Amino acid sequence: MEDLESKHYQELMALKKEYEEFVYIVSHDLKSPLRAIANISSWIEDDLEGNDNAEIIANFSLMKGRVARLESMMNALIELSRVNRLELDQYEVSIPELVKECAAMATTTPNVSFHYRIEIEHEKVTTLAKKLEKVLFNLIENAIQFHDKDKINIFIEIIETNLAYEFAIRDDGPGIPEAVREKIFNIFYTVSAKDLVETTGAGLTICKKIVKLVGGTIELVSGEGSGTTFKFSWPKEIVL
Amino acid sequence: MKDLNIIIIDHKTDGQKAKDVFLEINSHSTVYLADNDVEAWSLLDGDTKLNPLPKIIIVDVNKKEVNGMVLLDKIRNHPLLKSLLVFVLSDSDTNKEEALKFNIAGYINKPLDTESSVEVYSKLNEYLSIIEFPRDNQI
Amino acid sequence: MMISKLVNILLVEDDEVDVMNVKRAFSKNKIENPLYVAGNGVEALALLNDPDVPMPKIIILDINMPKMNGIEFLRLVRQNDKFKNISVFVMTTSNEDSDKINAYDLNVAGYILKPLSFEKFLSSVSTLKDYWKLCEM
Numbered sequence: 133m134e135d136l137e138s139k140h141y142q143e144l145m146a147l148k149k150e151y152e153e154f155v156y157i158v159s160h161d162l163k164s165p166l167r168a169i170a171n172i173s174s175w176i177e178d179d180l181e182g183n184d185n186a187e188i189i190a191n192f193s194l195m196k197g198r199v200a201r202l203e204s205m206m207n208a209l210i211e212l213s214r215v216n217r218l219e220l221d222q223y224e225v226s227i228p229e230l231v232k233e234c235a236a237m238a239t240t241t242p243n244v245s246f247h248y249r250i251e252i253e254h255e256k257v258t259t260l261a262k263k264l265e266k267v268l269f270n271l272i273e274n275a276i277q278f279h280d281k282d283k284i285n286i287f288i289e290i291i292e293t294n295l296a297y298e299f300a301i302r303d304d305g306p307g308i309p310e311a312v313r314e315k316i317f318n319i320f321y322t323v324s325a326k327d328l329v330e331t332t333g334a335g336l337t338i339c340k341k342i343v344k345l346v347g348g349t350i351e352l353v354s355g356e357g358s359g360t361t362f363k364f365s366w367p368k369e370i371v372l
Numbered sequence: 373m374k375d376l377n378i379i380i381i382d383h384k385t386d387g388q389k390a391k392d393v394f395l396e397i398n399s400h401s402t403v404y405l406a407d408n409d410v411e412a413w414s415l416l417d418g419d420t421k422l423n424p425l426p427k428i429i430i431v432d433v434n435k436k437e438v439n440g441m442v443l444l445d446k447i448r449n450h451p452l453l454k455s456l457l458v459f460v461l462s463d464s465d466t467n468k469e470e471a472l473k474f475n476i477a478g479y480i481n482k483p484l485d486t487e488s489s490v491e492v493y494s495k496l497n498e499y500l501s502i503i504e505f506p507r508d509n510q511i
Numbered sequence: 512m513m514i515s516k517l518v519n520i521l522l523v524e525d526d527e528v529d530v531m532n533v534k535r536a537f538s539k540n541k542i543e544n545p546l547y548v549a550g551n552g553v554e555a556l557a558l559l560n561d562p563d564v565p566m567p568k569i570i571i572l573d574i575n576m577p578k579m580n581g582i583e584f585l586r587l588v589r590q591n592d593k594f595k596n597i598s599v600f601v602m603t604t605s606n607e608d609s610d611k612i613n614a615y616d617l618n619v620a621g622y623i624l625k626p627l628s629f630e631k632f633l634s635s636v637s638t639l640k641d642y643w644k645l646c647e648m
Binding site (some may be wrong): 171 | 528532628630
Binding site (some may be wrong): 427446448450454455456457472473475476477478479480481492495496499501503504505506507 | 565589595598606608611612615616618620621622623624628638639641642645646647
């Protein structure tokens with residue numbers, strides 16, 4: 133019985149490794165011809181200067197947009213494939229400071245206000261800081277990017293339990309329709325058309341993979357009223 | 373703004389001026405000062421060794437007391453320091469040939485007033501922002 | 512002290528699209544220096560050793576090339592005193608730390624990643640041009 137179990141485990145590990153290598157190679161090697169396409173279309177666009185065929189110019193713009201999108205999707209794949217392999221150092225950070233730094237990094241416009249409720253005893257912890265940073269950054273960035281109002285409010289709550297830190301990130305944006313809530317963690321899935329909001333839709337997928345790596349949980353909490361709330365737990369002790 | 377880690381090796385006031393100008397242009401960077409080769413060596417490999425070690429060195433090779441050329445020689449012959457990026461400042465062409473033999477990254481005319489300092493260090497900062505460095509714990 | 516003699520630039524690059532990128536970016540940035548192109552390390556060494564070819568002061572070097580890659584080429588160049596004063600700028604798609612470390616160990620003046628968009632590349636070349644002027648290359 134044990135033999136079979138260990139055999140399955142080994143197979144699983146080998147498969148995981150192969151998957152990650154595949155994703156990495158695919159997104160890496162595909163970049164080269166993609167770059168050539170992006171560059172050559174720029175040259176043609178440039179050479180067309182003075183040409184008053186508005187449709188041609190517009191089409192080139194469309195093409196470059198799609199090329200750029202393909203690039204960010206590949207970058208997302210690369211990032212996803214690296215979650216288990218890179219930036220795995222654990223070092224000490226102050227949770228409140230880390231959260232505020234992420235908030236600052238994600239804020240590119242002046243109309244964003246952050247509201248904190250931090251009830252933790254042990255502010256400093258030794259953890260996979262880079263990974264936590266990534267999760268926080270992605271969630272905050274999403275909250276800002278998909279907002280629909282002129283003024284953006286983001287509420288960040290952190291509670292400490294015996295074994296973990298519980299984070300809640302809430303915004304007062306449009307919320308996520310009930311019908312699509314199951315799909316949001318899927319890679320490249322976006323709620324609105326990609327033409328409306330230029331995003332790859334990989335942010336949540338990466339968050340989920342990281343949280344899983346550290347042994348935590350992440351979920352979309354359907355809240356009262358409008359807005360979106362994401363909750364995730366981050367174990368105090370991480371064993372990889 | 374990229375957070376750069378730099379040592380400037382120059383006579384007291386010149387070094388301080390350069391540091392001030394650089395930090396105004398790029399407040400995210402860290403700039404260390406050394407008066408001469410001895411002080412610089414202490415920061416690079418001696419008692420006051422810096423961690424993380426800066427990857428960028430700016431040194432005046434014509435001021436006598438600074439002993440820039442001696443320092444260049446030591447850096448290029450040290451197994452862990454030989455790959456540092458070195459920019460050489462000079463107010464004349466005196467040591468140019470010699471300095472270039474050390475495979476420096478650039479030989480720059482030392483700016484003499486604030487205005488030219490700002491110009492020089494802005495261009496340098498821009499250049500440093502577009503080049504890649506290996507990650508810290510590797511070098 | 513601004514001497515505006517145009518130094519020779521050697522581009523070591525195997526991908527024809529990338530070669531065209533450099534030529535176009537140079538042209539757009541009004542960089543008029545004589546540009547020599549070699550498709551790999553072997554060709555580049557031949558150019559450097561050719562008495563009929565004027566010595567370049569700047570080498571723009573790709574890393575991943577057939578026959579002899581950029582690092583191997585650079586290693587040979589650094590071993591030869593004839594090529595002591597040449598400034599080398601790596602321009603590559605490789606984001607690997609090992610390549611960066613090898614490059615700086617061989618004293619390159621800079622390591623630049625080829626961006627995906629031509630516009631970004633134009634901007635990098637513009638910064639490079641300003642830097643060359645700063646160092647009077």
